[in-house]
Amino acid sequence: MLASQFDLFLFDLDGVVYVGSEPLPGAVSSLKQLRDADKNIRFLTNDPCATRESVCKRLHNIGVEVEIEEMITSSFATARYLQKEGIQSVYVLSDEHLIDECERLGIQTNAGENVEAVAIGWGGDITLQEVQHAARLISNGAKFIGTGPDLSFPTKKGPMLATGSLIEMIARGTGVKPIIVGKPHSLMFETALEQFPNIKKERVVMIGDNPSTDILGAHQIGISSILISDAIDKPFSGEYDFRNPDAMIPNLKSLFKREVRLKPWTQPAFQWPEAIKAAVTAILFDEEGQVLLMRRRDNRLWGLPTGHVELGESVTDAIRREVLEETGLEVEVNRLIGVYSDPNTQIMNYPDGRIVHFVTTCFECNQVGGVLADETAESLEVRFFKPDQLPDDMLEMHRHRIEDARQEKGVLIC
Secondary structure: HHHOOOOEEOOOOOOOOOOOOOOOOOOHHHHHHHOOOOOEEEEOOOOOOOOHHHHHHHOOOOOOOOHHEEEEEEHHHHHHHHHHHOOOOEEOOOHHHHHHHHHOOOOOOOOOOOOOOEEEEOOOOHHHHHHHHHHHHOOOOOOOOOOOOOEEEEOOOOOOOOOOHHHHHHHHHHHOOOOOOOOOHHHHHHHHOOOOOOHHHHHHHEEOHHHHHHHHHHHHHHHHEEEEEOOOOOOOOOOOOOOOOOOOOOHHHHHHOOOOOOOOOOOOOOOOOEEEEEEEEEEEEOOOOOOEEEEEEOOEEEOOOOEEEOOOOOHHHHHHHHHHHOOEEEEEEEEEEEEEOHHHHHHHEEEOEEEEHHHHHHEEEEEEEEOOOOOOEEEEEEEEOOOOHHHOOOOOOHHHHHHHHHHOOOHHHH
């Protein structure tokens, strides 16, 4: 049974333990049963508008035993992150809950213009003047931290803006990418795991009702996950989708059913992307059968001319533009070699923290003009190589595409 497979259980609250002021069926008794079996428990919530004490009181009111040390709110995790980073002064754009958590850890809040960081939470009385002040501090070099990514939350009157909307507005206005603490980002999970250094990740599980926060966050940190759901099928079709849980159960009572088990999460070689984009690659052979390569300035590796598809641009227009910009040659598209989307090779990590999944269309091209450049803004060197004498310091996936092109078997989908 699931309860015997793990030593540390991380729980989301709303939709897992309770809904509104009512406990979900079997939640109270199941949590007690885990405690009786000496299991470790932590509760994780993205709600920035609550203290750990207030959430503990809510659990006590429905009959759940809990200590304050077992409660991890996004406000507490944010304050803990600031403390670990050695930040001593912060401008807090939030209600009193985040301010209180920071001050408990000895961090000075809202102390003039020379603060080391800006922390964004949520508050109903935040003014545009305060938002402008936070943005100015960030633009002047203060570290930018947000409690959670949620853009909205449902109410009886319709969706209402949440913390993520405020963070996104400031990020767009300043051009600074924030550090996000709450699920699915790793810092909240790390706050829980650091309390149990002797428990291996294979013995930790996250139980939640939201695939895009609870399940994704668990898998990104490298632990297994269970989704509370009455559905039969997993929520996403992709084989490598981090948002698919390792098990699905209708309620917490299923943790103790002998027939319910899961295969622990195995971390793929790639990280979960934040966006998917279209890209193109060109393969150009000369009259002697040599293939054109460029050594890129960004990574110093040899590869085929490659680039993004811009807005309003066709893939064939994109490949002609990229080859001209990167090599100085004018080309026409001859044939399609393949469409490449395997996340193991098509998810790229950038130095600024972006993680992008590319769907790349690869073409064989013919030269129709231009002059081969010695170097360009994108390349340190441009030259032709014999296919059986390709450089060792070359992108491996481009080596495979050259082999696909040499097979001359038509379109290849990968």
